[in-house]
Amino acid sequence: MRIHPEVFVTRTLMSGNEAVARGAWEAGVAVGVGYPGTPSTEVLENLVGYEDVRCEWAPNEKVAAEVAGGVSLGGRRVLVTMKHVGLNVAADPLHTQAYTGVNGGLVYLVADDPGMHSSQNEQDTRNHAHGARVPVLEPSDSQEALEFVRRAFELSETFDTPVIVRMTTRVSHAKTLVEAGERAVPAPKAYAKDPSKYVMMPGMARARRVELGARLERLEAHACSAHENRIEMRDAGLGVITSGIAYQYVREALPDASVLKLGLSVPVPSELVREFAASVERVAVIEELEPFLAMRVRALGIEPVDTGLAEWGELSPAKIARAFGAPEIPVRKPIDGLPPRPPLLCPGCPHRGVFYALGRMRAVVTGDIGCYTLAALPPLKAMDSCVCMGAGIGMAHGMALAEGTTAPVVAVIGDSTFAHSGLTGLLHLAYNNSGGTVVILDNRTTAMTGHQGNPVSGIAITGEPAPAIDLEAVCAALGVSSVRTVDPNRIDETLEALKAAVAEPVLSVVIAKAPCALIVREHPDPYAVDEELCTKCGACVRLGCPAISRDESGRAVIDTSLCVGCAQCVQVCRYDAIVQVGPSCDIGGGL
Ligand SMILES: Cc1ncc(C[n+]2csc(CCOP(=O)(O)OP(=O)(O)O)c2C)c(N)n1
Structure with a gap:
């Protein structure tokens, strides 16, 4: 060619x-x-x-x-x-x-x-x-x-x-x-x-x-x-009505089928659908997610074939080929025996300290959406709900109204999410005399979606500095009389602040403020485990830090190439077995 x-x-x-x-x-x-x-x-x-x-x-x-x-x-x-x-x-x-x-x-x-x-x-x-x-x-x-x-x-x-x-x-x-x-x-x-x-x-x-x-x-x-909508006539035995990425999948899986490709899919062009249906023997509708087109095709009195394709999840050429008995499309399978790698908070993530403390308090945590949602997973298992952005604050109040638990109920929300839809929730709690506790995880960025600036971090989309809201002042202005700011990397301090906040009869806010580990440019030297002092108690492992694992004997091991020196693990080790080392230090078997 x-x-x-x-x-x-x-x-x-x-x-x-x-x-x-x-x-x-x-x-x-x-x-x-x-x-x-x-x-x-x-x-x-x-x-x-x-x-x-x-x-x-x-x-x-x-x-x-x-x-x-x-x-x-x-x-x-x-x-x-x-x-x-x-x-x-x-x-x-x-x-x-x-x-x-x-x-x-x-x-x-x-x-x-x-x-x-x-x-x-x-x-x-x-x-x-x-x-x-x-x-x-x-x-x-x-x-x-x-x-x-x-x-x-x-x-x-x-x-x-x-x-x-x-x-x-x-x-x-x-x-x-x-x-x-x-x-x-x-x-x-x-x-x-x-x-x-x-x-x-x-x-x-x-x-x-x-x-x-x-x-x-x-x-x-x-x-x-409209030229975005076109009929591609091939074999008249089967005509497929499709849109979006599903079109590409149909072309790959059923190359001989005639196709009505809807680029302008809403409103559905009824006359074009009728014309196409009349020109083929059988009509199938292949679309990703809801049977949106299929329902409208049916409403025109045209009965599409039952493809058996799911109305949820991603579509693929292989699924379509299978549904129509077309030649199988090979799908690469994952390699056998790979160790499972569940998603975890990053090494040095400041959110970890808050959830470790909340776990210690056996709090019911109405959570929210952000990196911190990962705290719901083992080993932290410190989140009880996650519905939509902003939901945790209203839900904590609702839980308190239901009086269904004697455990402290704490709402947890990220800084970007607080600016997105936490402000009005907090206003509701203040206005309705809630005695609840809200933790704002201020890691100075919108980490989950790739570190975008937000009104709390005060960085514009251009990367330029922008006016940043003062969280303490905003909470006070909304009617919150008890506001504490802590460094979540200091676990004891965070635990004390949280305990004091939930003990108060009034609405309280704890702002856990420390930058996301991925936006910090210079980290302290990493830590390592002193083999002789480690008792294999597993306290550090329960932090869920990806840098910490156990060796075959059950002793804790820190991967110094992952450790960013946040020292959270140092604070939970009761045996002083975690010590700081130089970045390129060979910790060998001695330490
Ligand atoms: C309505 C809505 N818009 C956008 C998103 C995508 N999204 C999920 S969490 C999140 C923000 C997370 O930032 P933050 O609250 O600061 O927490 P972080 O990830 O930094 O811990 C965004 C934008 C979403 N899930 N729902």
């Missing part, structure tokens, strides 16, 4: 998220705003690298969507980014922005996580879109990610609606070749005062609701001829 050199000049390997950022830049966005969440985070992290685009991390997705709504109202194009659960938080503005429509193009980039690689649940964003009556574009590779984002801005302005671009983990993170274009910035639109369009009170909203229905019909008519 002859390879044209210009292919390499104009095409670049990009992840789907990189391509989305590029597409938004090419579409002339003025602003990108969002809240981190896997698998969407890199979109904004890439967009900030382009010139002439203002990017901002918001404290949460609702605020991001509202900022985006303002940019749109002001007449400029804007991209708002989040993961699927973020759209729950942003659902309130979205559902009414669908009524008001837009001025400048308003595009939501929402990334779903089938299989829950990095999420607390699985959701199909198409359901939200259907409920809000906004269109959805579903790219199946990076080239489409770029093109569909550009297209989404055109659709937004042509049809006067917010548009969702739905990504999934594999489209977001896989790299495929992309032919990039140039940036074209549309002329800013003038803002014209129009309360009947933008002030959604009942009298105005009712009229807009009629328009919303009419707009959806126009969108559906458009979707029947």
Whole structure:
């Protein structure tokens, strides 16, 4: 095969998220705003690298969507980014922005996580879109990610609606070749005062609701001829209706099948579906997550074949091939006999000290989402619940109201999560005279999603310093009279502060403040175990530090290449068997 050199000049390997950022830049966005969440985070992290685009991390997705709504109202194009659960938080503005429509193009980039690689649940964003009556574009590779984002801005302005671009983990993170274009910035639109369009009170909203229905019909008519939706006729024996990454899987597993590929999948183009179904003998619907398309196909009186494919988890070419009796697609199996490697808090993680102390207190811990959720796992086993961002604070109060336990109930929440949705929970507790205890784990970063800045750490998306909120002052302003700040690497001090806090009859906050071990540049020298002093009691092992294990005899061993010298283990060893060593010290058998 002859390879044209210009292919390499104009095409670049990009992840789907990189391509989305590029597409938004090419579409002339003025602003990108969002809240981190896997698998969407890199979109904004890439967009900030382009010139002439203002990017901002918001404290949460609702605020991001509202900022985006303002940019749109002001007449400029804007991209708002989040993961699927973020759209729950942003659902309130979205559902009414669908009524008001837009001025400048308003595009939501929402990334779903089938299989829950990095999420607390699985959701199909198409359901939200259907409920809000906004269109959805579903790219199946990076080239489409770029093109569909550009297209989404055109659709937004042509049809006067917010548009969702739905990504999934594999489209977001896989790299495929992309032919990039140039940036074209549309002329800013003038803002014209129009309360009947933008002030959604009942009298105005009712009229807009009629328009919303009419707009959806126009969108559906458009979707029947939109070039994002195409019929690929091959063998007429089987016709597959599909969208997003599932399209790529179908092409690999069933190369002879005819396909109706829906790039603009909401609203479902009924006439196109009918036309396709009439041209094939059997229709199958193959989609990742919910039977969203399948239900609408059925509603048209077309009965798709029962594929037996699950309505949850990730789809794969192998699963599709198996479901259709097609030639098997080999899947690489994990090597036998590998030791299990459960996820653990990093060596030197400051969260560990807090959970060790809470374990000692036998506290019931209503937790939250962040790196610290790992404290629920052995050996710490120090978290009792994790539902959604911010939930732990209200849940601790609810537990106290239920009077179902005599153990102290403590809410634990990270700094980014506190700014995201902990503030209002704490306000509820203060307002309702709770005597509970809330621990804010201030590790100076949003660690879980890759160390983004946040309003507590005071670092902007550009990496520049930004105003940081003063946690002590904020808690006091919300009505919390008892606020303590501790260094969680000092375990005794942390334990004392927690015990004192739960003993108080008033609402108390303990701020556990120490930077994430991964953002600390210089660490103290590592520690090692003195073989002669170690009694094999296992106290240090119960901290769950990846640097500490046992040798065949049961004696503790510290891997000095992993140890960052936090000295938490030193504090739990009652036999002074853990001693500091130089970084390159050969501790051999003697120590
Ligand atoms: C609504 C929502 N948005 C985003 C996420 C992704 N997410 C999970 S935890 C987290 C923040 C964690 O930061 P922090 O609370 O500071 O804890 P850390 O990881 O630093 O310990 C984010 C952004 C999510 N799960 N839910």
